[in-house]
Amino acid sequence: MKKVLIITYYWPPAGGPGVQRWLKFVKYLPEFDVEPIVYIPENPHYPIQDTSLMAEIPQGVPIYKYKIFEPYRLAGLLSSKKTKRISSGIIKTKDPSVLEKAMLWIRGNFFIPDARKFWVGPSVKFLSELIVKEQIETIITTGPPHSVHLIGQQLKEKHNVKWVTDFRDPWTSIGYHKKLRLSAVSQKKHKKLERSVLNAADQLIVTSETTKKEFEQITNKPIAVITNGYDTGFKGKVDIDKSFTIAHVGSLLTGRNPENLWRALSQLASENAVFRNELQLDFLGVVSQDVMESLNRYELMPYVKLKGYVSHAQAVRRQQGAQVLLLVEIDSEETAGIIPGKIFEYMAAKRPILAIGPKNWEVRNLINETQTGEVFDYKSTTQLKNVLLDWFKAYKKGALTVNSKNIEKYSRKELTRKLAQNL
Missing domain, CATH: 3.40.50.2000 (Glycogen Phosphorylase B;)
Structure with missing residues (x-):
């Protein structure tokens, strides 16, 4: 069975859709002869939490942790409400306060590619020993935060491993990127890092055809589209609303x-x-x-x-x-x-x-x-x-229904099958 190291910032008890993608991949990878080993931050700053997802972590999966320095914690001392909003992706477009403008400027120009950049160095040192110890052949980084990809890039340079990058969202073309009040120098730094990562990885995974076409303008490396999916595990019966x-x-x-x-x-x-x-x-x-x-x-x-x-x-x-x-x-x-x-x-x-x-x-x-x-x-x-x-x-009339078709290929298990073929 192939050992694969998965480096992700988001993991239960984090809430939201970002955590579910790799939680489900980890669940099904062993069925396709892949042994997942997960690496996550020890003390992350999650703006949204869902403790119920803890129960979905597969038993027996090795999970390694290392502490992270989170600037958002310091910013929270100034305004916890504004910090939580910005870290959640809610950026005011109308009449932002002076503090919010300052926080966005600092976030965009001092923390490149993002505020989790301080996890990169310590993680590379920690994981270098783990790669040797576990005899890991393949590493996967999933972003955002895209600083996680820098961990993979440095590990690739130090070790003879295959490196797969998973982009749940685009990097420099994502909507909120323009709202970060980036200087021209900072914009160039982001573009340079993006190009460097895309061309250093062995395999790219994206969630849409649009992102694939965008990245094909930057790199010749193979790109696979693996969307998100469903794996509700819902077995009960729910009555449709009366309203x-x-x-x-x-x-x-x-x-x-x-x-x-x-x-x-x-x-x-x-x-x-x-x-x-x-x-x-x-x-x-x-x-x-x-x-x-x-x-x-x-x-x-x-x-x-x-x-x-x-x-x-x-x-x-x-x-x-x-x-x-x-x-x-x-x-x-x-x-x-x-x-x-x-x-x-x-x-x-x-x-x-x-x-x-x-x-x-x-x-x-x-x-x-x-x-x-x-x-x-x-x-x-x-x-x-x-x-x-x-x-x-x-x-x-009690007749509001849909007759869907072709949704089975979007089940998490089928998507994991596709992932395993790219490892």
Whole structure:
């Protein structure tokens, strides 16, 4: 059995979609003759935690830890609320405070590629001994944080190992990168590090075709697309909501504000008393201020239920019971290749998906291929309104369903099979 060292910052009790990808790969790799060995920080700063995921860590998997210096802990002494928001990816675009501007500038220009850079040196020293001790043949680094890839690059230089990089998100082209107030010098440093990593790795893994095409302009190294997937483990039965619920599971971060949806819902509620009486909007996770302001402006607050962050198990259960599942991405060219991990669990829930995102969003291909819902850009209102009304009529008849197809290849086990072929 091949030994593979997996270097990841996010691991239970971290919450959110980033941790689930490699938690599930580790679960299934032994079935494909791969023995995973996991390396994680000893004292990480996780802005979101989900202790229920601890129970999903496979028994017997070797897990090594080494302490990390976290600048976010120091920043939290100035403002814990602002620090948590920035480290979670919520960056205010309207009227940021002087402190927030300063924190973003420091984050972007002093901590390159990111604030976890101080884990690189100590980890290389610690893992160099481990590679020899465990006779490890292959190492995998997964980012963000992309500083984790620098650990892999230095280990590759010191040892005769195969190095596989997994990019859950792009590096310099990701949406929030432009909001970090980078100087021209800092931008060049990021680009240089990105190019260096992409060309030093033996194998690249990305989560979308868009990112693959982007990286092919930088490197000739082999690139495999392995999306996120579903592995809900849900065996129970959930009754579908009696109300016409539109549920969004996960954080609605800055910029994910589909005003055309709020406008369509507001018009339907104004025009149709039955719709108005049965509409419910459920938000599970952090909701940014710009979204809240829009909901209030379109007089939708009476229909809103803010449930805050819930465990992954609770999220899966909620997906099963909602009438409609909402998926939203920022409306920009940079986000066209972002495929939110929750879409695959949405597919597994077999409830209609209402997706709103950029014009050439790769999600459109996924939803069309699997016949699991409808996709709109931010300019559609009339067509969006018509679909909502059609779904509402089907809901009233007890016939709002989806007849999905081709979703089995997105199961975590099948995706792990694909991963093992690239190791």
